[in-house]
Amino acid sequence: MQGGLAINLMHFARALRAAGLPVGPGKLLQAVEAVEAVGIGNRADFYWALHAVFVNRRDQREVFDQAFHVFWRNPDILKRMMGLMLPTIRTEASDRQDPLSRRVADALRGTAPEAEGPEKSEIEVDAAFTVSAQERLQEKDFEKMSAAEMAEAKRMLARIALPVAEVTTRRHRPDPLGPRVDPRATLRRMLRSGGDLADLARRSRRTRPPPLVVLCDISGSMTRYSRMLLHFMHAVSNDRDRVHSFVFGTRLTNITRHLRHKDVDVALDAVSAAVADWSGGTRIGTALHAFNRTWARRVLGQGAVVLLITDGLDRDAGEGLAVEAERLHKSCRRLVWLNPLLRWEGFAPKSSGIRALLPHVDDFRPVHNLNSLAGLADALNRDGPRRAESLRKWLKEAA
Structure with a gap:
């Protein structure tokens, strides 16, 4: 291979690494071999050869695509990237620029921070x-x-803790000040003393955190948030027991076992391999129906708390969603809906999916930054009423 192309491949690999992709020297050598195999006569072959080497997960596709077209000179995208690098007046429109484009721009800018x-x-x-x-x-x-x-x-996110208020179970534990007498323990005391009278043994109910079930939307409209929320789900799964994680787009996938890996990269690679409908459409009613029918009896016992993470934008226009949401609500101790659209001040529940879900949740909260996740931890740590006071205004607007 000619030296100039090899050097450009090296710089391209560095740009991808700066944009967040796991690229090392081994990947660079594989890229050189792939380009030598397919040649550079066809741009599409060149693109897919590098794509096969550098992209390991579905959430890396958009970063690679934008970086490729910028680095290998797509004039339209390059012009847009240069616009991001120039000083501009901060407006509402500029705040909503594509975040992946900013990541690529930061990676290709190189020495700009100096x-x-x-x-x-x-x-x-x-x-x-x-x-x-x-x-x-x-x-x-x-x-x-x-x-x-x-x-x-x-x-x-890896250091985040999600405390949930403990609930009372049916089991008991020894407690000298407990409200109940333990007949068996009292008889054992009397036998050890030869049948003489002994102090009454007492007991109280055990308490433990309830099971936590997370249902996360990974459709196209949630792509920007699902990547970060999977890191949050991984941290929670490794911080406590009885955490059950599911993702859904057009179908429901159980990823509980995959998130048990201690290494977050290994866990997310396993999730990416297991999920077939990443960044596609959203069928919330179908996903909840599958969960209620197959998984609810297994994971919603002992007062489980359910976190439903979705923007409520349903391709089926909310068909069957209200029935499934009502059934889910009746099966758990508390149903908390986390919606990234709540970050906008002008948000109103106009979508049919949002209107179908709202009457059947206990809390409606935003999830778009680290502070919103910290607020979620505080809310779950307070075992308040099922229907949160802050939900009333949304119910009025949806009525």
């Missing part, structure tokens, strides 16, 4: 700015994060 040397030295001596950097990251929408910010957010 150009801000004087401002950086000023920030280092200002303690207020140093503290607020992490606070800004906690408040930043997952959709707007750069590659470096997403990596830091994933590290913070």
Whole structure:
């Protein structure tokens, strides 16, 4: 292979690594071999040869696609990327730019951060700015994060804890101050003392966190959030027992066993291999029907708490959704709906899927940044009423 092409492949691999893809020297050598095998006469063959080497998971496809067209000179996308690199006035439209494009732009920009040397030295001596950097990251929408910010957010998600208020079980434990007398333990005490009178043994009910069931939407409209939420689900699955995780788009897939891997990369690779409907359509009613019919009796015992993560945009226009949501609500202790669309101030429950779901949930919360997940932890730690007070306004608008 000619030296110039090999060097360009090396720079392309570095750009992909900076954009968040797991690319190392081994991948670069495989890319060189793949290009030597297919040649560079056909752009499509060249694209798919590199795609086969560098892309391991479905959520990496868009990053690779944009990086390829920018690096190998697609004029339209290059022009748009250059627009991201230039200083612009911050408006509502600019806030909604494609986050993957920003990740690619950050990766290809290379040495741009060094150009801000004087401002950086000023920030280092200002303690207020140093503290607020992490606070800004906690408040930043997952959709707007750069590659470096997403990596830091994933590290913070790995340390997250999700306490849930403990519930009383049917089992008992020894308790000297318990409200109930334990006849068996009392008789054993008397036998050990030769039949003489002994103090009454007492007991109380055991308490333990209830099972946690997570149903996460991985359709195309949720792609930007499902990647980060899978990291959250992995952290929760390895932090406590009795956590059951499911993902759905047009069908329901149980990923509980895959998320038990301690290594998050191994776990997400296993999930990617198991899920066939990634970034497709959404059939919420069909997915809930499959869950209610196949899994509800197995995982919703002992007062389980259910987290339903979806934007409520259903391709079936909410057909059968209300019936399945009602059945799910009656089968669990608490049903919490997490919707990233709640981040918009002008949100209104106008979609038929949202209207069908709202009457059957106990809490309706946003899930779009780290602070929203922290707020979820606080809400689950308080064993309040089934129907949250904050849900009433949404029910009125949906009526």
